[in-house]
Amino acid sequence: MKIKYPIEWDERDRFERPMKGWLDHVTVETDDGRTFNLSFYDPVRLAQDLEEEVKQGRAGIIDKGLMGMALT
Numbered sequence: 001m002k003i004k005y006p007i008e009w010d011e012r013d014r015f016e017r018p019m020k021g022w023l024d025h026v027t028v029e030t031d032d033g034r035t036f037n038l039s040f041y042d043p044v045r046l047a048q049d050l051e052e053e054v055k056q057g058r059a060g061i062i063d064k065g066l067m068g069m070a071l072t
Helices: 011-020 044-055
Strands: 002-004 020-029 035-041 066-068
Touching: 011 020, 020 044, 035 044
Parallel strands: 035 066
Antiparallel strands: 002 020, 020 035
8 A cells, every 4th residue: 555645744743733734635545446535634623614614605525535533
C-alpha cells in the first residue's frame, strides 16, 4: 500500500497541521492498484465546519472518503 500526501511534510507541517484540524487530498493506492481519496478531520473542526454549512442553509458536509480522527 502507498500513501500520497498533497504536501511535502516538514517541521512546520508537523507543527501546524494538527492546529488546522483537517487534511484532504490524501491518496491511498492498494497493492492491487486501486486508489482511494481520503480527507481527515479532527472532530472539533468537523463540527465547526458542519455548523457553518448549516448556517449557510446547506444540509451538511458530503465528502466521499471522509475520515474523522484526532490529529494530535
